[in-house]
Amino acid sequence: MPTLIVFCHLRWDFVFQRPQHLMTRLAEHYQILFVEEPVYHEGQAHLKKTAVAPNMTVCQPHTAIHAPGFHDDQIPTLQNLLADLVPEGEQPVVWFYTPMALPLLQGLHPALVVYDCMDELAAFKNSPKQLLQRETALLNIADLVFTGGPSLYEAKKERHNNAHCFPSSVDAAHFRKALDRASSHPSQEPYAGPRLGFYGVIDERFDTELVKAMAEAHPEWNIVLVGPVVKIDPAALPRARNIHYLGQQDYKALPQFLAGWDVCLLPFALNESTKFISPTKVLEYMAAELPVVSTPITDVKVPYGDVVAVAETPEQFITACERALAASSEQKTAMARRMREIVARTSWDNTATNMHKLIQATAPGNKAHRLVAHGGDAGAQVNPLPVQAAQKSSYRNVIIGGGPTGLSAAYHLGADTVLLERNQTIGGWCRSIEDNGFTFDYAGHIMFSNDPYVLKMYEVLLGDNVHWQNREAWVYSKGVYTRYPFQGALYGLPPTVITECVMGAIEARYGVDEAAEALDATQIEDCCADGTTDVCNTDKSVKGQVRNFEQFIYKVWGKGIAKHFAIPYNRKIWTVPLTEMETSWLGGRVPLPNLEEIISGALEPVAKPMGPNARFGYPKKGGFQALMDGFKPHIKGKVETNADVVQVLPREHVVALADGRRFRYDNLVSTMPLPELVKLIGDEAPEEVRAAAKGLRHVSIRCVNIGIDRVATDKHWIYYPEDTIFHRIFVQGNASPQCNPPGGFGFTCEISYSPYKPLPVDGDELIARAIEDCRKVGMIQPGDKILAANQVDMPIAYVLYDHNRATNVETCKAWLKQFDITLAGRYSEWEYYNSDHALLAGKKAADTVLALQAAADAAQASVAPQQGQQAQAE
DSSP states (O other), X not given: OOEEEEEOSSOTTSSOOHHHHHHHHHTTTSEEEEEOOOEEOSSSOEEEEEEXXXXXXXXXXXXXXXXXXXXXXXXXXXXXXXXXXXXXXOOOEEEESOXXXXXXXXXXXXXXXXXXXXXXXXXXXXXXXXXXXXXXXXXXXXXXXXXXXXXXXXXXXXXXXXXXXXXXXXXXXXXXXXXXXXXXXXXXXXXXXOEEEEXXXXXXXXXXXXXXXXXXXXXXXXXXXXXXXXXXXXXXXXXXXXXXXXXXXXXXXXXXXXXXXXXXXXOBOOSGGGTTXXXXXXXXXXXXTOOEEEOOOHHHHHHHTTTSEEOSSHHHHHHHHHHHHHOOHHHHHHHHHHHHHHXXXXXXXXXXXXXXXXXXXXXXTOOTTOOBOTTXXXXXXXXXXOOOGGGEEEEEEEEEOOSHHHHHHHHXXXXXXXXXXXXXXXXXXXXXXXXXXXXXXXXXXXXXOSOHHHHXXXXXXXXXXOEEEEOOEEEEETTEEEESSGGGOOTXXXXXXXXXXXXXXXXXXXXXXXXXXXXXXXXXXXXXGSSSSTTSSOSOOBOOOOOXXXXXXXXXXXXXXXXXXXXXXXXXXXXXXXGGBOSGGGTSSBOOOXXXXXXXXXXXXXXXXXSGGGXXXXXXXXXXXXXXXXXXXXXXXXXXXXOOEEEEETTTTEEEETTSXXXXXXXXXXXXXXHHHHHXXXXXXXXXXXXXXXXXXXXXXXXXXXXXXXXXXXXXXXXXXXXXXXXXXXXXXXXXXXXXXXXXXXXXXEEEXXXXXXXXXXXXXXXXXXXXXXXXXXXXXXXXXXXXXXXXXXXXEEEOOBTTHHHHHHHHHHHHGXXXXXXXSHHHHTOOOXXXXXXXXXXXXXXXXXXXXXXXXXXXXXXXXXXXXXXXXX
């Protein structure tokens, strides 16, 4: 279920009105996070979350800042509190009731932005100075605009091409309870009839002088006023024996008040604050089939003037009330019939349903309010985020994404370059977080490479802040630890398991060319330290036709190793049937196991780890983030964080940000996931390209980070092919002891998931499950104290090499290439890269861009003399 984040200037437990009606209904389709204005709190800032209904959570920030509402002084603190509101990579729908919250959009990566303009807030008393400016920016950014009534719609429709009028509606069944006139609320029973009532907020929109005149003209009338008093001095309210202020009441009780009234009042003052209001209560009064008298509010007078008595002066208002009280039974019957007809035409259910349909129809990249450009070419569309010219910047090179690839590209390019990173910090999935003195990475990362250039980069970026050490990678199965790779270190497993593994390897090997038996196990490479390609990249192999990854496993390792490790582990990490995966990422050939190594590793312990990452590096302090931060002093261009790209316009060479800014480029380097890039291009991409991008599949990773008060192991990472929620534990506390606080020890449980294998639990339950499984495998012992426990999400983590990947990637690449877009890195090239490959991919992208620039400069230089000669001739 997608997430919908609401920023509202009204408290959830305030008067139950439009936001509450809509959100409780939209919760059928979304997980609603309703973010209120901050509450002053002297202690540490925190976010109070309260579940108020199914799929409905109210988020109330508490800060030690006195500034009211979504004031600029509050924004930095609120951004920190809301940073983890949705999992990393999720693109929620973001819904605004107040433009003042617009700066909080940064970092949320919205799939869609909705502005529900229920009131002209700038006309309200004490409205913020920046409100009009922020509203202009919000109208520039919003994908959809709803208005609370016809008057507001007329005022806003020229400012947005996807605006829709949704006047206030009604929960008719709820307010028809008032038809039981004997159910009058006990609090008003002491006041004899006739009763004339009003419920709602009593503020600057309320005509106090009118109410005073009514009370004086008819002392026998009891005027019942239900609702909170805000923004005006209660002492200034009219006081009389027949005026009764009953305060704010529960929404459920409102029909009981209506049941005891003879006339319903809409005594609104005529001023700037009421120019555009569309009172929710007018239809609620009608559902109760009671006479209604109103001042001439446009959104009451125009649609309902035939059934609601509208009066301009106090005298006329009082007269209208008198007529309502004196109406005959025939007049009341005709009025009730007309009211039922009006009420039958609308409901909050229908309003919410129609809004939801518009949200679905206005998908990212398919925004209905785009303007057609390029001389009427319907296939070419301009940026849907119109902004002032001052907000548009031009750079020779724009880089999307501040992960290792994007940083490397910026490192190798010149000063006329801007890097746009949507998060608050650079690093991509190589970022680190701090919790209670512990440093945790987004999943496990290490430094290793055979490339001299990469090794030199490590030295430049980290200096002496690096520790090189011998790898301790292990597998935990059958209740014992064996060295990694599994097939080369069977010693210690139960004899029956060893027998099955050795015999299976012999059977898989039997009958193949004898010359291949001397395969050198030292050529084994562990790509990304994930245990999936440990024998896949050797150049020593024999020919063999393999159609999928599962077949590869049985053919290469045999049924014993397949049964006890390779199949369960790889199914666990990849989440899909292994028959759905092809094998090009394994090198494209079928390497055979070295039987001597397998048998030797079964008979005695393996002395030391093998492979290029048998010795690896890791920053001494700062986590893997330290390597990313090492780029900062070397980048000559500009780095923008909190810069969320929401649209890419290839033909115009423009990228647009969520905050309304636009950047024009000569060359674009994209490191963002290829499907996201195509999605942000939208309809400008051909249908076959969009279909290909949608066909690209991936695996997500959720990391549960745990800190305890004891050194749990001497290992660096451990693979778990059996029954644990996690497939691997990366032991950050051993990668660098400086990632631990004094007396602490941290590690990360990596959990893969996808639509094919969803997380079995989430939130605190997921953390509890990971801790439980850590106890089961001995990582946490009885008596260990949990010092830290948190989780981070990687929605796109591993590229899934299914049988359509290569074709889909090539379709996207071929189309993008013509628009000076260079794809770089694991997610943009949709390749299986690890961190050293990422650094080289960034360098390669920079080299490509520099070559394009050189060619463009040379072409320009050759054209200039010709233009000069032509000018002289003329």
